[in-house]
Amino acid sequence: MVRPPFPLTAADVVDDAPVIPVIVLEEVARAVPMARALVAGGIRMLEVTLRTPAALECIRAIAREVPEAVVGAGTARRSADVQAAARAGARFIVSPGYHPELGRACRGEGLALLPGVATASEIMAAGEDGFEVLKFFPASAAGGAALLQAWSGPFGDVRFCPTGGIHPGNAGQYLALPNVACVGGSWLTPARALAQGDWPAIEALAREAAALRPQPR
Numbered sequence: 001m002v003r004p005p006f007p008l009t010a011a012d013v014v015d016d017a018p019v020i021p022v023i024v025l026e027e028v029a030r031a032v033p034m035a036r037a038l039v040a041g042g043i044r045m046l047e048v049t050l051r052t053p054a055a056l057e058c059i060r061a062i063a064r065e066v067p068e069a070v071v072g073a074g075t076a077r078r079s080a081d082v083q084a085a086a087r088a089g090a091r092f093i094v095s096p097g098y099h100p101e102l103g104r105a106c107r108g109e110g111l112a113l114l115p116g117v118a119t120a121s122e123i124m125a126a127g128e129d130g131f132e133v134l135k136f137f138p139a140s141a142a143g144g145a146a147l148l149q150a151w152s153g154p155f156g157d158v159r160f161c162p163t164g165g166i167h168p169g170n171a172g173q174y175l176a177l178p179n180v181a182c183v184g185g186s187w188l189t190p191a192r193a194l195a196q197g198d199w200p201a202i203e204a205l206a207r208e209a210a211a212l213r214p215q216p217r
């Protein structure tokens with residue numbers, strides 16, 4: 001694998017593989033073997049959500065012990081989340097929505113940001129601050145592929161990582177859209193596989209995800 005550039009841009013994050021895994025970790029002990037399994041399957045941009053008390057320690061452990069992975073923090077909602085994630089070693093930030101303070105915090109920490117958007121006004125607000133590689137969340141609930149197609153007119157230069165309701169059965173249809181760089185999803189790291197330490201299952205899911213190709217409807 002080519003070494004990831006430093007500092008990372010949002011384009012580096014979304015162009016690395018067809019899928020960014022959205023990860024919820026309850027236990028620090030699971031973080032490193034899980035990250036190794038994902039990397040072994042061909043997925044190295046890892047979004048660890050800040051939804052659990054263990055999340056920051058998990059990011060710290062992956063950053064320290066799995067140099068082949070590039071760990072980022074998801075569910076960043078406040079500037080303080082960005083600062084804590086940076087201190088833990090996160091290399092990029094993903095947020096479910098956008099406000100300028102979050103953008104400023106990421107710039108201040110030198111971290112790439114994929115801001116979450118679900119409307120034209122939010123795309124414009126993020127664009128005003130210089131963000132043109134965006135997370136589309138919650139993708140399926142907010143309008144899915146049809147909304148992305150509609151946005152490709154007025155926002156032809158913006159690229160998206162749709163996330164929310166995406167699975168191996170519909171990912172290819174999203175990936176076929178010209179304004180989709182990659183998709184995000186939690187299916188690569190099922191809670192059960194994490195709890196059982198079923199690393200071969202996670203590696204196999206990562207391998208399938210890394211091999212996903214655009215699939216026109």
Ligand SMILES: O=C(O)C(=O)C[C@H](O)[C@H](O)COP(=O)(O)O
Pocket residue numbers: 022049051074075076094095096116137163164165166184185186187
């Ligand atoms: O935590 C965040 O920052 C989010 O924005 C939510 C996640 O991206 C989705 O929960 C993933 O969706 P599923 O793949 O449908 O499970």
